[in-house]
Amino acid sequence: MNCQDVRAELDRLETARAISQEVADHARGCPACQALLQADRRLEASLLVLEQATPQVRLTPRIMAAVAREASTAAAAPAPLSFLDRLVGAIFPVAAGRRWVAVGVALLLLAIVAHQTLVRSPSSIPTPQWEMTLLSFDAERLPREWAARPAGILLPWGEPVDLGPGSLCSLQWPGRATAAIRDGRFVPAAAGFRLERGRATVQVVKTSPATPFTVATPFAEVAVVGTRFTLDLSADRLHVSVAQGRVRVVHPTGTRDLNPGESLAVGATGFVPVELPPLAPGEPASSVSPAVAGSISSTLEEESPGR
Numbered sequence: 365m366n367c368q369d370v371r372a373e374l375d376r377l378e379t380a381r382a383i384s385q386e387v388a389d390h391a392r393g394c395p396a397c398q399a400l401l402q403a404d405r406r407l408e409a410s411l412l413v414l415e416q417a418t419p420q421v422r423l424t425p426r427i428m429a430a431v432a433r434e435a436s437t438a439a440a441a442p443a444p445l446s447f448l449d450r451l452v453g454a455i456f457p458v459a460a461g462r463r464w465v466a467v468g469v470a471l472l473l474l475a476i477v478a479h480q481t482l483v484r485s486p487s488s489i490p491t492p493q494w495e496m497t498l499l500s501f502d503a504e505r506l507p508r509e510w511a512a513r514p515a516g517i518l519l520p521w522g523e524p525v526d527l528g529p530g531s532l533c534s535l536q537w538p539g540r541a542t543a544a545i546r547d548g549r550f551v552p553a554a555a556g557f558r559l560e561r562g563r564a565t566v567q568v569v570k571t572s573p574a575t576p577f578t579v580a581t582p583f584a585e586v587a588v589v590g591t592r593f594t595l596d597l598s599a600d601r602l603h604v605s606v607a608q609g610r611v612r613v614v615h616p617t618g619t620r621d622l623n624p625g626e627s628l629a630v631g632a633t634g635f636v637p638v639e640l641p642p643l644a645p646g647e648p649a650s651s652v653s654p655a656v657a658g659s660i661s662s663t664l665e666e667e668s669p670g671r
Contacts, residue, residue, distance in 0.1 A: 365390045370397045374404055493537075494519040494552045500532040519552045524560075541568045541577055553580070564595045568609075576612075584615040584630040593622075601631040 365386045373387055383401070391398040498506075498514035505528045510517055519525060519535075526549040527533060535543040541556070548562030558580040568577045570590025579586045579595060583602040586595065591609020595602060604613055605627040613620045617634035629636040 367394060367397055370394075371400065374400065493521070494557070495536045495538075496525070497534045497536075498527070498531070499534060500530065502528055502530065521552050521554055524549065524551045539569060540571070541566060543567070553578075556580070559595055559597050561597060563597070565592075566595070567592045570609075581630075583632060584613050587612045587614060601629050601636055603627065603629050 367390075370387050370390055373384065377383065387397075387401070391401050496517040496519050498510065498517070501511070501514065503511040505526070527545075527547075529547050531548060532544065532546050533548065535541075535545065535557075543557070543564055543566045545559070545562050545564045548564065549560040550562070550564070551558040551560065555576070556578040560582065564579070566577075566579065566588075568588050568590050571577070573589050576587040576589050578588075581595065581597055581602050583597075584604075586593070586604060588609065588611050591611055592607040593609070593611050594605045594607070596605075597603075604611060604622060606622045606624055608624055610624075611622045613622065613628065613630060613635075615630055615634055620628055620635060622628060
């Protein structure tokens, strides 16, 4: 017999005096089991000296009667109000039966006000867009609706426009800028547009330096506040010419500022030392027919009167 067997037998016995001979023999050679056996005998001796309790007369019926009384009292008493009930009662001091009707009406009014606020919020105002007019184009390259109605085409930001070789379009962003793009592929953007191919003549209405108008290209970014300039983008470089105002050309290798009559070229590796003939103020900066150039110039003049 081992210690575990001794503990199991002591748990089964009602008194430590009724142990078997095997338990007694094991306890004599095992100090731990001997101490456990002595503790059980002391506990048993302590219990024997206690006075036995005598149950009162009809104890069980009296207990059950008390339980029944408590249950009936609890059922008759009103349930305590929750925090929500107390709050609603303070806001709507009406009869309990009509209180939640008032809450429903209040929630409906709140929903109507919230809906009207969202409808009139700035986020629901249409995003400003470029408006394009096609002056020269190949109908087979364009969406059918553009070819059928080439004026007043709204261009959302981020969607590329590829008009192909020989094309010419006029862009207007009311109150912000106008542009004429030949042989163009470009992407309208929030701050201007990205020119991916072609030649662009841009007129920018003077605005705050904190919100410059930008034209991004594969070689550099052109940032302006208010000016007239021309971008000529080829496969290997970008030519920038300024007619009015001031233009900043930004390239990873550095930054150049151009004043009226100045030009520069930018390639993949940086600024290219090449001389371009300067533009005279008011001279059309694109190889457009005189009639078309006059139409574009008049459009630019309407966008920025007095310039």
